[in-house]
Amino acid sequence: MKPVFKVFILLSLILLFLTGCKTDDLYPDPTNEFYVNDFADTLVPAVESTIVREGERLYEEVSEDGEISGVQIVFATFAVESESNIAEYNITDIYNQWGIGTDDMGILVVYFYVGDEDKPEELVLSEVYIYTGFTMEMYLSPIEAGNILDETIMTDMDESMSTAQLLYELLTVVYVEVFEYEAFNYDMDEYQIYLDNYDDYGDYDDIWGWVIYVILSPYSVWWEKGVLLIAAALIFGVGGGVVKNIGGGGKSGGMGIRRRR
């Protein structure tokens, strides 16, 4: 047998094996940002950026005794044609598929929008769910979660502001109840200013400016230019897949709360 055929057969077998390994997940995989999964395309970039930034910070937090770490708060949005389609989604399954929070210390917030998914601007928020991981149940009860939803997303406040406040209220619970902070302060007036002045590309200005400076600078050495060029090519080439947040492997037992708008 010619070597080329051997290679062909080997590659076919590997491909067959990998195809067999692919699991049939019911729901889409989380995005690379992990903390924000805006499948309905309804969240504004400023809020998405806040969710990711706060999510990454929270994930790094470790309790004083070192027992608790890797807490994750994840937001997801889905667009459905009608309210009856919402029943096709099992929030617990989504939670468990994404594996939110280390040692079941996670919170999943899901927004369901009704309308034509090709027209995000016309989608209407219909239902909001908060589900907790097994261990997180001790810190965030359905009653507390319900009250938080009533004070945020169920008010007449602008949806971006109420989503941000929902995030901050959940962070307050986690930092105070779980990590035993004395308080967790946030200012929504300040946030409104941030929202109004947010530059979609602002988060990347500093790092990309530095990358371009090093690559073009006559003072940087060849290997610095090379490493940065390769890193930049990889990040652009695979859609930012190099830096990827992932779930902590947590599970939920279906404890949660729902609100209908």
Place this chain on the structure above:
Amino acid sequence: MKKTTIIILGSVIFLVVFFGISLLTGYNKLVDKDVSVDYQYSVIDTRLQQRYDTLTQLATAVNGFQAHEQTIYDMITSAREAYATAKANGDLQGMIDADALQSIALADLLVLFEDNEPLQATQAYGDYMDAVWGIESALSEARRQYNLSVQDYNLYVRKFPGVLYASLYSYDKEYDYWKVGADATDVPDIVFGS
């Protein structure tokens, strides 16, 4: 040693190793699936205890508003006692019946709440409804996971080669599903807000 003898000896060793590994992995799979059913059962048990606590709080909260509340309170208590007795006797159907009885008590309690305007106006009302929704959601999920693990186990011990391992290691039992009435498995449709 002749070449034929080596081939025969090699084949015998291969078969012994192959069947040895199969017996080990088959046994481990049986144990995994059996333990999974036990674990999921323990989750239901915990959730039922949580629901009992929630219902008791609810029944206490409506105390004094309606004459009907004592009947519901009795129903919750007797459902809990029936569950404890069935659990002590290893009577799964008895536990499922008690679960269903608690669900009926919950439905009655919710009707009582809906008819009770002074109570509805309180913050406590919303909190109770949240507690009920949360625990019913978790219980519904626990039942589903239990039934999935039972299905996984039962399928394995019925199909080949699991049926051989089950017979060999005396895992001849099959688990019953946790089937309560269709109404009882649903999370109550409580409407909040505007």
